Amino acid sequence: MSDFQDKVAVITGGASGIGLAVARELVRLGGSVVLADVNERALTDASEEFGDKALTQVCDTSDLAQVEALAEAAFDWTGHVDLVLNNAGQGGVRGKLWDVDPEAARAHFDVNFWGVWNGCRVFTPRLIAQDRPSAIYNTGSENSFFCAVPQTAAYIAAKHAVLGMTESLREDLPDHVHAGLIIPGWVFTPLGEERFMQFGMDSAKYARIIVPQILANERFVVSHYSNVKRIEERIDPLLDAYARNAPRNEGDDAYDTRDFIAALQANRN
Structure with missing residues (x-):
């Protein structure tokens, strides 16, 4: 994909942060977006902002049935999807590994790993069945490659797992479907406490950096040289x-x- 005119993207976690910033950039480039999120109020605001260029749907990506319903809605809306961004995620539970509640860690994996898995599982066969080029991108993190934030073992482990899953997925795809990993550095999003996150890169600036890489089918979408x-x-x-x-x-x-x-x-x- 060299541009996004008249194309459609599905973005989970699309009502705020990186997801919303990427949606704005894709709409600016002439595309339409299907935005999924658990935040109904934020989805309403996004719907008002984008008008008929967006379809919004409440979706908890850790629930496979809700992701399947999202896919049905997206394909019913325009008949095709050109780009899927499995972007929904949450900040991890904090603390030394042996002090973290195992159930809290599992719940975190349900979103940050299994939510991405569900998106790949549901959308990939549909993309393959289309007679048109498409791409699926999973949002990893700098934490997919190293430990950026101390005492966030569940988050770091999930992001490492998303890297491995994405690399494996690439090998199973036909030539007309591309898969890649988005690797955010420190970006100002609601993922963590604002008093800390506010010092990260502006999300709009980040979107301008990564969208051209996504449209160029880069394997790894990067931003922060540090x-x-x-x-x-x-x-x-x-x-x-x-x-x-x-x-x-x-x-x-x-x-x-x-x-x-x-x-x-x-x-x-």
């Missing part, structure tokens, strides 16, 4: 551990899982 140094703080010790403790030796490729699977497939063909 993330690179934090990623390196993890990757460099990992590579060093391999260099010291598992150096390359002749015959190592025999243990490469992907190479082995490829060889099996080649033999079957």
Whole structure:
């Protein structure tokens, strides 16, 4: 997708924060949006702002049946969907891992991981069935690659899981359906306390940075260069551990899982 004229996007968590900012940018580029959120008041405000360029629906993405109802409404509205943004999420429970209520952590995963899973599960077959290019993007985080905020194990684990899920999904898709990961850095959204979040990047500025990447079908949609140094703080010790403790030796490729699977497939063909 090189532009968004006359195209349709479904955005969960679309009534505030990054979701709403991206919706505004897509509508500015000539598209229409289906906005899903649990906040009815915010959805009403968005509906008034966008008029006939938007369809809004209350949807708890952790509930598979509600996500299926969202898909039905979206496709009934225009007959097609060009872009799905599984963006809905919530801030994680805080505290040292052993002090966090396990039920609270599971409830968090229901939204930040299973909500994204539900969006992929419901919308992907429909996108595949369409005779037109489309894309599905999942909102990860800088926390998909490193620990940005201390004592948020459930949030960090969920965002790591979204990264892995998205990468796996990519391999199952036909050429006309693209999948990618949106990797927000520190953006001013309602995800955390305003007294802290207000110092993050303005969400409108963030949307202007990432929408062109989404429309260009980038695999990873990025914004904050400072993330690179934090990623390196993890990757460099990992590579060093391999260099010291598992150096390359002749015959190592025999243990490469992907190479082995490829060889099996080649033999079957």
